[in-house]
Amino acid sequence: MSETAKGEALLEVRNLSKHFGAVRALDDFSMSIGPGEVVALAGDNGAGKTTLIKAISGVYKPTAGEIRLKGEPVHFSTPQDAREKGIETIYQDLALADNLTIGANIFLGREPMTKRFGFLPVLDRRKMATAARETMALLDFHVSRMDAPVSNFSGGQRQAVAIGRAVYWNAQILIMDEPTAALGVPEQRKVLSLIRQLKSQGRGVIFISHNLQDIFAVSDRIVVLRRGVQAGARRISETTHDEVVKLMVGG
Numbered sequence: 001m002s003e004t005a006k007g008e009a010l011l012e013v014r015n016l017s018k019h020f021g022a023v024r025a026l027d028d029f030s031m032s033i034g035p036g037e038v039v040a041l042a043g044d045n046g047a048g049k050t051t052l053i054k055a056i057s058g059v060y061k062p063t064a065g066e067i068r069l070k071g072e073p074v075h076f077s078t079p080q081d082a083r084e085k086g087i088e089t090i091y092q093d094l095a096l097a098d099n100l101t102i103g104a105n106i107f108l109g110r111e112p113m114t115k116r117f118g119f120l121p122v123l124d125r126r127k128m129a130t131a132a133r134e135t136m137a138l139l140d141f142h143v144s145r146m147d148a149p150v151s152n153f154s155g156g157q158r159q160a161v162a163i164g165r166a167v168y169w170n171a172q173i174l175i176m177d178e179p180t181a182a183l184g185v186p187e188q189r190k191v192l193s194l195i196r197q198l199k200s201q202g203r204g205v206i207f208i209s210h211n212l213q214d215i216f217a218v219s220d221r222i223v224v225l226r227r228g229v230q231a232g233a234r235r236i237s238e239t240t241h242d243e244v245v246k247l248m249v250g251g
């Protein structure tokens with residue numbers, strides 16, 4: 001099948017449904033994503049994209065269907081469960097603490113401690129700074145001041161910090177919700193190049209966007225949702241903007 005992951009999939013969802021009472025937000029939906037693959041998820045407002053990523057990432061319990069990681073069925077009760085298995089979702093708000101450094105944001109809620117004078121537990125700032133430097137270098141990301149609060153950074157740089165945090169904690173699948181929305185063109189390019197970096201590291205990326213240009217620039221495949229069902233799935237090299245728009249709005 002040309003529109004599924006080649007070889008062993010990192011992530012596979014089979015016949016996934018999420019109903020809210022009578023509302024079928026997601027219905028019998030299947031897709032897969034392989035290592036080093038970027039799969040775009042497109043669809044009009046209300047198509048079911050958010051519902052799908054929340055079902056994959058442990059926020060919602062699916063009404064029906066199956067999620068498999070490297071072939072193994074998994075059941076997530078919380079986003080923490082999904083995170084521990086290497087699925088990280090980066091929502092538009094990025095969930096960064098603005099007044100803290102990159103290092104502190106990487107370790108937010110899981111701060112490393114060390115002992116001063118052998119007994120007094122204190123924050124291990126050196127470990128945080130080293131992790132920040134090494135992780136951001138891995139993403140080929142450079143800022144003049146690593147110790148500045150992230151509120152000083154541009155939208156694209158903040159996106160990089162959120163990605164860096166996921167990478168530090170070993171995310172194998174990154175779900176990115178509209179990462180290029182609300183950014184200027186140069187910043188959008190930076191984010192697209194970050195996505196390419198993740199791909200070159202063998203990670204899988206689910207890229208949600210309304211921007212077809214961005215989708216066509218970085219994705220291997222596109223899956224289109226319409227009213228909770230899969231309206232189509234295509235290799236990017238085998239489709240056009242026109243065809244994708246038709247899939248989104250329906251014939």
Ligand SMILES: Nc1ncnc2c1ncn2[C@@H]1O[C@H](COP(=O)(O)OP(=O)(O)OP(=O)(O)O)[C@@H](O)[C@H]1O
Pocket residue numbers: 020023024025043044045046047048049050051052
């Ligand atoms: N908690 C809920 N309770 C009831 N209906 C819901 C709930 N969440 C979503 N829906 C409905 O499910 C459908 C899919 O919504 P969803 O938010 O997943 O779409 P979306 O593709 O992410 O849209 P957008 O691009 O606007 O974020 C919509 O009709 C929405 O009203």
